[in-house]
Amino acid sequence: MQFKQFEPINAEKHEHEIVSVDAHEIENLDIQALDVQELERRLELATAAASPAGWEIFGPNEPI
Amino acid sequence: MSLQSFEALSSPPFSLHIQQEIEETRKAVGRLLERWSDEVALTSSSQVTIYEYYPYLFLKAFPSLTLADIRPLNLASRLFASSIFRYDKIMDCTATVDLSTSILFTQARQLEAYYLLHQIFPPKTAFWERFHDYVVEYAKACVYEHRFASGDQPWQEYSEAVALQIAVGKNGISKATIAGLAELAQDDSLLKPLIEAINHFNIACQMSDDLLDWKEDLYSGIPSLLLSRIVHERPAQGNNEEMTRWKDILAREIYYDGHARYIVELALESLERADGITANLLGFEWHTITAKLRHRCQALLQDIERIVDANLHRVRSQPKFVLTLPSAQSQWQEIIWDGLRFIVQQWRLGFGEARHIMHLTQEEEFSTAQEYHYGDVFQRALIADALCDANELLHDQFQQVIDYEASYLVSCRLTSGIGGWSYFSSVPELAPDADDLGQVMQVLLRAGRKAEVAEYCETPLAVLLQDNVRADGSFETWIVPATGRTPQQERQVQFNQSKWGTGPDNEVMANLLYALMLYDQERFTQTIWHGMTYLESQQQADGSWVSRWYYGSYYGTYVCLRLFTVAQPNSPTIERALSFLRSHQRDDGGWGLKDESDPLSTALALLGLATAQECNSHTGDLNRVERALVYLQHSQEDDNSWPSIQFIRPRMNEPYGSRTITSTYVVKAAITWNRLLENVSVNKSDIVSGAKQ
Numbered sequence: 001m002q003f004k005q006f007e008p009i010n011a012e013k014h015e016h017e018i019v020s021v022d023a024h025e026i027e028n029l030d031i032q033a034l035d036v037q038e039l040e041r042r043l044e045l046a047t048a049a050a051s052p053a054g055w056e057i058f059g060p061n062e063p064i
Numbered sequence: 065m066s067l068q069s070f071e072a073l074s075s076p077p078f079s080l081h082i083q084q085e086i087e088e089t090r091k092a093v094g095r096l097l098e099r100w101s102d103e104v105a106l107t108s109s110s111q112v113t114i115y116e117y118y119p120y121l122f123l124k125a126f127p128s129l130t131l132a133d134i135r136p137l138n139l140a141s142r143l144f145a146s147s148i149f150r151y152d153k154i155m156d157c158t159a160t161v162d163l164s165t166s167i168l169f170t171q172a173r174q175l176e177a178y179y180l181l182h183q184i185f186p187p188k189t190a191f192w193e194r195f196h197d198y199v200v201e202y203a204k205a206c207v208y209e210h211r212f213a214s215g216d217q218p219w220q221e222y223s224e225a226v227a228l229q230i231a232v233g234k235n236g237i238s239k240a241t242i243a244g245l246a247e248l249a250q251d252d253s254l255l256k257p258l259i260e261a262i263n264h265f266n267i268a269c270q271m272s273d274d275l276l277d278w279k280e281d282l283y284s285g286i287p288s289l290l291l292s293r294i295v296h297e298r299p300a301q302g303n304n305e306e307m308t309r310w311k312d313i314l315a316r317e318i319y320y321d322g323h324a325r326y327i328v329e330l331a332l333e334s335l336e337r338a339d340g341i342t343a344n345l346l347g348f349e350w351h352t353i354t355a356k357l358r359h360r361c362q363a364l365l366q367d368i369e370r371i372v373d374a375n376l377h378r379v380r381s382q383p384k385f386v387l388t389l390p391s392a393q394s395q396w397q398e399i400i401w402d403g404l405r406f407i408v409q410q411w412r413l414g415f416g417e418a419r420h421i422m423h424l425t426q427e428e429e430f431s432t433a434q435e436y437h438y439g440d441v442f443q444r445a446l447i448a449d450a451l452c453d454a455n456e457l458l459h460d461q462f463q464q465v466i467d468y469e470a471s472y473l474v475s476c477r478l479t480s481g482i483g484g485w486s487y488f489s490s491v492p493e494l495a496p497d498a499d500d501l502g503q504v505m506q507v508l509l510r511a512g513r514k515a516e517v518a519e520y521c522e523t524p525l526a527v528l529l530q531d532n533v534r535a536d537g538s539f540e541t542w543i544v545p546a547t548g549r550t551p552q553q554e555r556q557v558q559f560n561q562s563k564w565g566t567g568p569d570n571e572v573m574a575n576l577l578y579a580l581m582l583y584d585q586e587r588f589t590q591t592i593w594h595g596m597t598y599l600e601s602q603q604q605a606d607g608s609w610v611s612r613w614y615y616g617s618y619y620g621t622y623v624c625l626r627l628f629t630v631a632q633p634n635s636p637t638i639e640r641a642l643s644f645l646r647s648h649q650r651d652d653g654g655w656g657l658k659d660e661s662d663p664l665s666t667a668l669a670l671l672g673l674a675t676a677q678e679c680n681s682h683t684g685d686l687n688r689v690e691r692a693l694v695y696l697q698h699s700q701e702d703d704n705s706w707p708s709i710q711f712i713r714p715r716m717n718e719p720y721g722s723r724t725i726t727s728t729y730v731v732k733a734a735i736t737w738n739r740l741l742e743n744v745s746v747n748k749s750d751i752v753s754g755a756k757q
Binding site: 029031037038041042 | 367
């Protein structure tokens with residue numbers, strides 16, 4: 001895995017910090033242990049239709 | 065980039081009059097398309113987009129116009145927008161219906177839209193010149209993008225400037241609405257700033273969607289600013305295995321190298337510019353839409369940064385662990401080894417796959433601004449419990465991982481109120497519960513940390529068993545004091561009544577009572593006895609138990625069986641439950657929630673059946689177990705895991721499932737049966753050697 005330093009094309013317009021973590025520091029970490037599954041599921045939830053899920057209230061022992 | 069379509073609010077931000085107009089327009093679309101064939105007239109998506117009511121967003125800028133003036137333009141705008149979205153699917157090769165129908169679909173809508181526009185705007189008016197320009201600009205952007213999508217032009221050249229130009233062009237036909245409104249009002253004065261605002265808004269939507277859809281874009285070979293930052297050539301299509309490997313590598317770069325953040329920040333910056341231009345020009349209708357997109361981007365950015373930081377922190381501090389497994393001696397061991405390898409891999413990743421994420425909003429009266437909540441206490445306690453089983457099998461090899469997990473669970477306890485554990489600790493309206501308490505207690509006790517049970521579990525246990533017990537021996541799932549409640553606890557009671565539901569839940573009771581058995585059977589004899597009497601009364605006629613929080617009957621039946629087996633092994637309840645399990649095995653050897661078998665139900669049923677063997681050395685299920693083994697072998701995924709199956713049901717239509725959890729139960733069942741079958745073999749050999757003597 002190569003961590004590239006990207007220069008924003010429109011640097012004067014978008015003065016963002018590009019790299020979240022110092023590249024040297026990241027290289028010393030166990031890259032394979034950096035999880036993306038949770039992040040991907042978070043994206044999926046953002047994509048999901050905003051249909052409000054309903055609440056269904058039950059008495060004792062009644063299943064949904 | 066796939067064309068963006070920012071979904072609308074479930075209730076558009078309009079007055080009743082405008083909402084009625086929108087509904088009328090919807091009906092008018094239906095009437096106009098009646099003459100076309102059903103396939104062509106069919107609406108492509110049930111999702112409501114802002115193009116259902118686009119002109120109304122700009123109403124404030126053209127005060128001379130009435131609702132009736134805008135109605136035909138809205139109708140034409142809707143028809144044209146849906147045609148453009150279908151074009152986009154055709155060009156991206158992602159249309160779900162055949163090409164000829166798709167082309168006719170777009171043709172029908174464009175014809176009807178042009179027909180309407182010709183009735184509204186006379187020829188040679190400025191509207192047509194502008195509309196013409198926007199369509200040309202759109203076509204140029206599509207052609208330009210196609211050069212990258214086809215591989216003719218390297219993605220290295222898909223610069224930010226190019227990406228923004230394509231985003232503006234491809235989404236540019238929406239500007240025709242402003243041109244139409246200006247023409248109707250005979251007022252061009254706000255045309256320029258409004259079009260500039262639309263361009264910024266379209267860029268914001270596009271950037272947001274480019275992040276959300278990055279995998280689809282990658283698999284389809286469609287360029288986006290996000291992808292072009294990390295991929296310099298169009299990826300070769302067709303090799304799915306290679307693409308999957310690539311996808312994982314790229315995902316790490318997207319999140320951990322700051323590209324996701326860059327794209328979302330770009331979206332936010334564009335929104336800010338759009339808002340800056342329109343602050344005094346447009347009304348709350350427009351600003352509600354931009355606020356929603358901003359909120360979505362900010363929440364996403366915040367969560368991405370939090371998860372990335374948490375993972376970096378974890379990777380720095382988590383101890384190294386190497387799993388060393390001998391050659392598998394049986395087919396059950398093969399399953400155990402495969403499952404353990406997967407679980408250890410997930411442990412190394414921080415169990416992100418198993419974490420439950422739930423969306424709870426202030427619109428639903430939840431108090432925190434944070435809308436996405438993350439919970440893994442219960443899941444990790446379940447996994448740690450299975451690792452305790454594995455630890456016994458593998459001579460303490462997992463002790464380090466179990467210790468790490470036990471410490472994690474302790475660190476997640478609530479430090480205010482009565483303590484205990486909440487399923488989502490970031491939701492103040494969610495009380496600590498007996499299920500989490502019981503599961504954590506089991507792990508701490510099995511991990512040899514009884515002192516921590518005494519320190520951290522006694523208070524919530526006391527509140528549960530003193531304040532939340534009913535006369536019939538049952539107790540509530542939610543642990544809230546009966547008197548002297550804090551404002552937060554009062555609110556939890558309200559939410560129990562209005563959202564989560566109150567009353568005892570069989571499976572929760574069985575889990576907590578089992579923990580009490582492990583903790584101090586003698587001290588809790590009365591509670592356990594009364595609770596089991598209640599559970600006996602709740603057993604269904606078919607021998608199963610109904611679960612409130614879990615899909616199907618197998619989890620509830622397993623945890624009840626587990627309790628009865630250790631607390632009252634001669635209870636006739638056990639045989640009734642076993643009959644239920646035996647009678648529900650399918651021809652393929654598995655058990656399932658609906659029409660098909662699934663590995664989670666199969667593992668839970670196997671764990672239930674194992675209790676018969678453990679109770680009275682009953683060996684009549686061996687054939688069933690062999691068939692289940694074959695099913696589990698066949699339901700295994702390529703990466704040695706078992707698929708995610710609906711497990712926990714926090715509320716309607718929001719099932720929680722996880723590959724890690726399914727694999728955990730498969731491993732637990734396999735360890736149990738591997739041990740039991742070894743004992744059967746030993747007993748058989750004893751009998752044989754005894755007979756020889």
